[in-house]
Amino acid sequence: MPALTLAHVSKQFGHDTNQVTVLKDVNFEAEAGQVSLVIGPSGSGKSTFLTIAGGIQTPTAGEVHVQDQSLQQLEGKARDALRLNKIGFILQAYNLIPYLSVQDQFTLVDRVKPHGNLTAAQLANLLDQLGIANLTKQYPGELSGGQTQRVAIARALYQNPDIILADEPTAALDSDRVKVVGQLLHDLAKQHNKAIVVVTHDLRLQEFADKTYAIMDGRMTLA
């Protein structure tokens, strides 16, 4: 069973003459143990796809399933719980809380989700892999763009979700770091059996993907 399924999903905004269709009959599957790349230019519907896949928005038509759970059947608190337990977000901007140190970003997860997170040793290993092990006492405002992005990746992985949804995770990284992040996402998918979905316009990530979807004007095709 796919970890994440979107079947015939459409999303419209506005009414009547102002109506805009952002996603048109999108079909998508992400398997555990695979990296799925969704590539498209700005305005193509990538972000809307990501918010619907993550249960933040509901589609106008179609079905979204996380494993065997239909998102349409879940209400507010249940959706929050599902996001907290099953889905990790790596966001493009504002993805870290500015008044929490790097270590506190993880502590916050422990506070709201005491079980099922990475162990201290696993976290130390992850931070080491990302090259940010020495930054745990720093605040986001003291980090470079690349460091911030890597801490955000670690933050998303810390809650040990089955599915990771990443919004432009390499936007602020140089080519060397893109390779590190790409390899990390790939290893996570393979070694920890995670379903990783990356929306990006960074073609450098293609070499780490198992499947690549292209999205253009709301239509998604398997590349």
Place this chain on the structure above:
Amino acid sequence: MFLALKEIRHEKLRYGLIVGMVVLVSYLVFVLSGLAYGLAQQNTQAIATWDAQKIAVTSDANDSLAQSLMTKQTAKKVTLTSHEAYIGQAGVVAKAKGQPKLSAQFLGINRGEFIYRKLIVTSGHKPTTARQILVDDSFKTNGYHLGDKVSLGATGGKFKIVGFTHNAKLSVAPVVYGTLGTWRTLSHVTSDFKAGGIVSNRSDFKLKTSDLKTLAMSQFINKLPGYSAQNTTFTFMIAFLMVIAMVVIAVFLYILTMQKLPNYAVLRAQGIPAKVLVTTTISQALILVVGGLVIGAALTAATVLVLPAGLPMSFNLPLLAGVTGGILLTGVLGALIPVRIILHVDPVSVIGG
């Protein structure tokens, strides 16, 4: 609480300014409450020491003991028990050789009656003859001593201070206790008059004569010259201050919350329940307001230490608790205003592109 404390620690200047504002508001409210209560006490301290419940004054005295003159004929219609005492009040100017003139309230009482028995002497003894007086401690702070011979007006001659008593103030003036005979002299009335009125420490005290009007002590106190006006003025000042404080604190918390919405949107996207964010906002407001109140209270205590002794400032625990609770409630109400915005924060806003 975790998020609330972390944010306060990280944004020290921003939250320091808010705490500073709460400190100033609470300091002002505490000081004003202290002054209001102190002034109110100086109107009624003497009455409070008697534990009196009722007072009877003549019907034509407009509820004022100083204006009340009860004839012996009227007094005959009344039977007093050990719970009642005759009393007469006269405004006097006390003067002793080498000492400053002091405006005071002379209270004439009978030896052996309950007011006399209630008087607590801090030094010396209670008067035993018509030429002896017991005076408020403030005489001592103004340089008067035991044994000083004091004149209480153009007539009446000299009276010897034989004792000092604590908390003896009436209508913001120190009290001089003496006999009803002296009261008659100072009030320029003949021996046809028994006293000014009757005070009772029984709550069911009621007279059946139409010549006298029985008042509850609270009614009598409210009729003291200037008492109600002072209290109303202070009450309105404190109430307006509380309302303004509520608006200011609410505006500050609202602005702070609006600034934090992008962070809250990230947390919501990550599945952090809205309840956690609401709890954070309210607990943060409580931390700020409690912090401000504690510092404000400490500042008030420090101010009391350096204020001149004569300043009528006094504190009453229930009143302080009420004021503190009011400010605390203000903070919580301020924090509750943006709750609806937090509950509806849109995590979609942080997923761009």
